[in-house]
C-alpha cells in the first residue's frame with residue numbers, strides 16, 4: 001500500500017535542520033545589539049529549543065531507547081534538556097538590557113553546542129545505522145505532525161520574534177522556525193496523486 005510517510009524527510013535530517021536553524025539564530029546575537037533585538041532573538045531560540053526538545057523526547061528518544069537504551073549519550077540526553085529548560089527560564093525572566101541576558105544566552109549556547117555535537121556525532125549516525133530508511137521517514141512524518149500541533153498556537157509570536165530578531169540582518173533570508181513551519185504545512189497538505 002502506498003504510504004505518504006515514505007515521502008517524508010527522515011527524522012534525522014529534520015533534527016539536523018532544527019540544529020542548524022538554532023545555531024544560525026545564536027550567531028545573530030551580539031552583545032552590541034539593541035535590547036529589543038536581543039530579546040526577540042532569545043525568544044526565537046527559546047521557543048525553537050522547547051519545541052525541538054519536546055519532539056525529541058516524544059518521538060526520537062523513545063524510538064532510540066528501544067534500540068540502545070543503555071547508551072551513555074542516550075542516558076544523558078533528557079537531563080541535558082532539563083538543564084537547558086532551567087537556563088531558558090532564567091533567560092526569559094531577564095530583561096534584554098541587563099548584562100546577565102548576554103551571560104545567559106552564552107551559557108545556553110555552550111550547553112546547546114555540546115548537546116548538539118553529541119546528537120550529531122553519536123545518536124543520529126546510530127539511528128541511521130540501526131533503522132531502515134522507511135522507519136526514519138515514518139518517524140519524520142510523526143515529527144512533522146506533532147510539530148504543527150506545537151507551532152500553530154504560537155505561530156504569530158514566532159513570526160513576530162523572527163521579524164524583529166532578524167531585522168536589518170544580512171541573514172534575514174535564512175530559513176527560520178516560521179519557514180520550517182511553512183514547509184511542514186506544505187508537506188502535510190501534499191496529497192499523493194494515487195493514494
Ligand SMILES: [Fe+2]
Pocket residue numbers: 053056077081115119
Ligand atoms: Fe536533544
Ligand SMILES: [Fe+2]
Pocket residue numbers: 015019052056116119
Ligand atoms: Fe537535538
